[in-house]
Structures are given as C-alpha cells and as structure tokens.
Amino acid sequence: MPTPPQPKPKPRGGTEPLLSPSSRPSAPSPPLTERQEARRRRILQASAQLARRGGFDAVQMREVAESSNVALGTLYRYFPSKVHLLVATMQDQLQHMHETLHKRPPGETEAAARVAETLMRAFRALQREPQLADAMVRALNFADRSVSPEVDTVSRLTTAIILDAMGLEGPPTPEQLSAVRVIEHTWHSALITWLSGRASIAQVKIDIETVCQLIDVTRPSSPPR
Numbered sequence: 651m652p653t654p655p656q657p658k659p660k661p662r663g664g665t666e667p668l669l670s671p672s673s674r675p676s677a678p679s680p681p682l683t684e685r686q687e688a689r690r691r692r693i694l695q696a697s698a699q700l701a702r703r704g705g706f707d708a709v710q711m712r713e714v715a716e717s718s719n720v721a722l723g724t725l726y727r728y729f730p731s732k733v734h735l736l737v738a739t740m741q742d743q744l745q746h747m748h749e750t751l752h753k754r755p756p757g758e759t760e761a762a763a764r765v766a767e768t769l770m771r772a773f774r775a776l777q778r779e780p781q782l783a784d785a786m787v788r789a790l791n792f793a794d795r796s797v798s799p800e801v802d803t804v805s806r807l808t809t810a811i812i813l814d815a816m817g818l819e820g821p822p823t824p825e826q827l828s829a830v831r832v833i834e835h836t837w838h839s840a841l842i843t844w845l846s847g848r849a850s851i852a853q854v855k856i857d858i859e860t861v862c863q864l865i866d867v868t869r870p871s872s873p874p875r
Contacts, residue, residue, distance in 0.1 A: 690728055692718040697739045701785035709736060709785060730796070736789030737800040743786065744807040747772050751811060761816045762865040768815040769837050769858050776841065777851070784845050791842075808834050816865060829864035836861040 682690060696717035700709045709732055715725040729735040756767040776783035793801050812830050813822060822830070840857050843849035849857075 689718070689720055689724070693720060693725060693728060693735070694739055694742045697735050698743070698782060701736065701739065701782040702779055703781065705781040706736070706785040706788045708781075711735070733789045733792050733794075734797055734800060736786055737793055737797055737804060739782075740786035740790065741800060741803050741807060743776075743782075744772075744804060744811070747775060748807060748811050748814075751814065756815055760866075761869070762859075762862040764817065765812055765815040765833065765865060766855075766859045766862040768811060769833075769862075770855060772811065773837070773841065773844075773854060773858075777844075780845065783841065787838075787841055787845060790838075805834065808837070823868065823870060825868040826865070829868045832864060833861050 693714060696714045697709055700713060700717065711725060711732055712722055714735065715722040718725070729738060751768060751771070756764040756771075758764045758767050790801065790804065809830055812833055816822075816826075816830075818826075836857060840849060840854045844851070844854050
C-alpha cells in the first residue's frame with residue numbers, strides 16, 4: 651500500500667513567509683547610461699515645469715511624457731507613479747541648491763547662524779516657486795513605502811546641506827546627528843505650515859533660528875588643557 655504524501659511543514663508560527671519570491675528586495679539597478687541619464691533629466695525638467703504652472707494636479711504622467719518626448723511606458727519604467735516622479739523632482743531641486751551653496755557658502759561665523767542662513771536661503775528659493783514647492787511637499791506627504799528610496803535620498807541631501815553649513819572639522823557626533831534630524835523635521839514642518847498659509851515668513855525664520863540653537867547645545871566641549 652503506497653504511503654500517502656506528507657503535508658509540507660509550515661513555517662514557525664503557522665503562517666506563510668512574509669516575502670514571496672516576487673516581493674523580495676531586488677538587486678540594485680545598474681547605473682544609467684549617458685542616454686538614459688539625459689532622458690531622465692528631460693523628464694524631471696518637464697515635471698518641474700508643469701508643477702510651476704499648476705502645482706500637484708498639473709503634473710499628469712501623459713503630459714510629462716509628451717513634454718519630455720518619451721513614450722508613456724518608458725516614463726513609467728523610470729518613475730512608477732506621479733508621487734515617485736515629484737519626490738525625485740524634489741531630490742533634483744535639492745541637489746541644485748546644494749551645488750549653489752557650495753559655490754556661495756553662508757557668510758556667518760557661528761555654526762548655528764550658518765545653518766539658519768542656509769535653510770532660509772533654501773526656503774526662499776522654494777518661496778519664489780510656490781506651486782512647485784507645494785507639489786513636491788504634497789508628494790512627500792503622500793509617499794508610501796514604495797517611494798522609500800527616493801524619500802531617503804531627499805532626507806540625505808537635506809542632512810548633507812545642514813552638515814556642510816555647520817562646517818565640522820571631523821565626523822558629527824551622535825548628538826549632532828540627532829540635532830540635525832530635529833532641524834530637518836522643523837524645516838520641513840515650517841515649509842508645510844507656510845504653504846498652507848498658517849505661518850508667515852517671519853515666523854518661519856524665528857522657528858528655524860530657534861531650532862538651529864541645538865547645534866550649540868550639542869557641540870562637543872573642548873577638553874581641558
């Protein structure tokens with residue numbers, strides 16, 4: 651008499667694995683070719699131009715494809731959704747700000763004042779294009795876990811801008827990195843409250859200058875001589 655087939659053992663806890671083969675993290679994407687990078691640049695420029703004209707709602711994937719002269723299917727291979735596209739647009743704008751700040755660094759002598767000046771310059775750059783700023787911030791707020799790599803890049807760029815303005819002589823301490831995160835959150839929150847009309851530019855400036863005082867608080871004390 652043949653032996654009946656035995657049931658396959660279930661994972662511990664009686665549940666199926668959380669990640670199926672199709673949902674496991676994929677390998678990093680290969681670097682873009684020069685042609686692909688140029689195409690991506692056109693897409694981001696079209697996205698920013700549409701957002702400048704009409705904000706978040708004006709950025710429609712079909713119009714972005716037409717404006718950047720790429721097929722709609724190609725656009726979706728680069729950016730799976732409008733949220734992905736607009737968060738990447740914010741990443742591109744921050745990268746441009748970072749390069750500009752390298753060319754023209756803040757003139758204040760104290761670290762806290764340099765960071766406050768830097769963030770207010772970045773804020774005023776966004777203030778000059780409120781529709782674009784609103785579109786990018788809304789995309790950040792709508793972003794789910796699928797947009798985590800793009801959101802993380804935006805956060806890393808903001809952190810790099812703040813650390814550069816601090817002018818540290820060595821690596822930041824854990825306390826300084828914590829202060830940078832709080833400053834970053836405050837800057838983002840101030841941008842949201844200003845865009846929604848709940849804060850004036852003057853109030854934003856006060857908030858930024860106040861939170862930047864954390865830089866002095868977390869500065870390592872000089873060892874006794």
